[in-house]
Amino acid sequence: MRTEQIALSPLAPGADLSLTVQRFGTAGARPRIYVQASLHADEIPGMIAAHHLRERLTVLEAEGRIRGEIVLVPSANPIGLSQRVSGSHIGRFNLADGINFNRGYPHLVPKVAERVEGRLTDDGEANVRLIREALRAELEAWEPSNPAEVMKKALLGLAQEADIVLDLHCDAEAVVHLYTHTRSAEEFAPLAALMGAHAYLLADVSGDEPFDEACSRPWAELADRFPDRPIPFSCHATTLEFRGERDVDHETARADAAAIVAYLTLRGAIEGTAPTLPEPLCRATPLAASEPVPAPGYGILVFKAQVGDRVKAGDAIADVIDPLTGATVQAKAPCDGVMFARVALRFVTRGMRIAKVAGTTAQRTGKLLGA
Numbered sequence: 001m002r003t004e005q006i007a008l009s010p011l012a013p014g015a016d017l018s019l020t021v022q023r024f025g026t027a028g029a030r031p032r033i034y035v036q037a038s039l040h041a042d043e044i045p046g047m048i049a050a051h052h053l054r055e056r057l058t059v060l061e062a063e064g065r066i067r068g069e070i071v072l073v074p075s076a077n078p079i080g081l082s083q084r085v086s087g088s089h090i091g092r093f094n095l096a097d098g099i100n101f102n103r104g105y106p107h108l109v110p111k112v113a114e115r116v117e118g119r120l121t122d123d124g125e126a127n128v129r130l131i132r133e134a135l136r137a138e139l140e141a142w143e144p145s146n147p148a149e150v151m152k153k154a155l156l157g158l159a160q161e162a163d164i165v166l167d168l169h170c171d172a173e174a175v176v177h178l179y180t181h182t183r184s185a186e187e188f189a190p191l192a193a194l195m196g197a198h199a200y201l202l203a204d205v206s207g208d209e210p211f212d213e214a215c216s217r218p219w220a221e222l223a224d225r226f227p228d229r230p231i232p233f234s235c236h237a238t239t240l241e242f243r244g245e246r247d248v249d250h251e252t253a254r255a256d257a258a259a260i261v262a263y264l265t266l267r268g269a270i271e272g273t274a275p276t277l278p279e280p281l282c283r284a285t286p287l288a289a290s291e292p293v294p295a296p297g298y299g300i301l302v303f304k305a306q307v308g309d310r311v312k313a314g315d316a317i318a319d320v321i322d323p324l325t326g327a328t329v330q331a332k333a334p335c336d337g338v339m340f341a342r343v344a345l346r347f348v349t350r351g352m353r354i355a356k357v358a359g360t361t362a363q364r365t366g367k368l369l370g371a
């Protein structure tokens, strides 16, 4: 393992920040895999999975079994990691401006398209090299306006060079689920099965430029823009949601790391016998069919459904109880599907999204992710 530090811009004079990057295998070799944990800095299940993954990769490297290069950023957000307010860890939003650390990545496609127009050929591999160069140049030209953007630029710079990007997150209370680009459905189906995912959510554009889409969308959109030139989809990226924020234990994290190693073996990044895939627990469904459940009133939230439960439209998912009058209203499932995530709060305000149900019929439009 080779460790390097990337200096970020200081938050204030003397308050220096850096990213720690750990590399396994041969520098520059392919396939190149990029794994980062805890971009939302208070989501620790990814960080513990990365810890166990590093142990596995260290052994595999000593055995000479890393074929390409695996780049690991085991703690991707030093800004969010240091944010505490009255004892609570705030790792999802930048306290400086309220912006989600997993939104607002630069959409480089228009300028990259200008840069490669007229230079693409019938050689797909040469086109991939040309597009990677253009992505690099356009990201380089992007001028961050604050320390969080400097960090985003550094992370995207590492990730967009990779063939496969795994961004490790978690939800508040949840079963394992994944988000990816529609055209990466086949790529990550084995990983979804190996991880035991209960929902596998696909979108072309989910809104507000999350990290995984900053990596993947250029390849889909440039292929559409230049249909007469071969442009292989060359950066598959997925957001892996490792259950709920308190699901941090060695046994689970070891199993998660083992699932990632098995998937990377299947993809040829690690030498070994390809794993036998378990029967998937779910099939891929559109993110636009994933419906939030709004709280129907103010009050005490008492869930009736557990994460991972299959529900039918109209099923009562939770009671919401007015603490003064005792009046109780029920939050109901908006569609048939799997309730794959729910909030950790137990007192809610009317309209608050308290759970998510992965349905099968795409109905939603516009921005598909929550705040």
Ligand SMILES: [Zn+2]
Pocket: 040, 043, 102, 169, 170
């Ligand atoms: Zn997250």
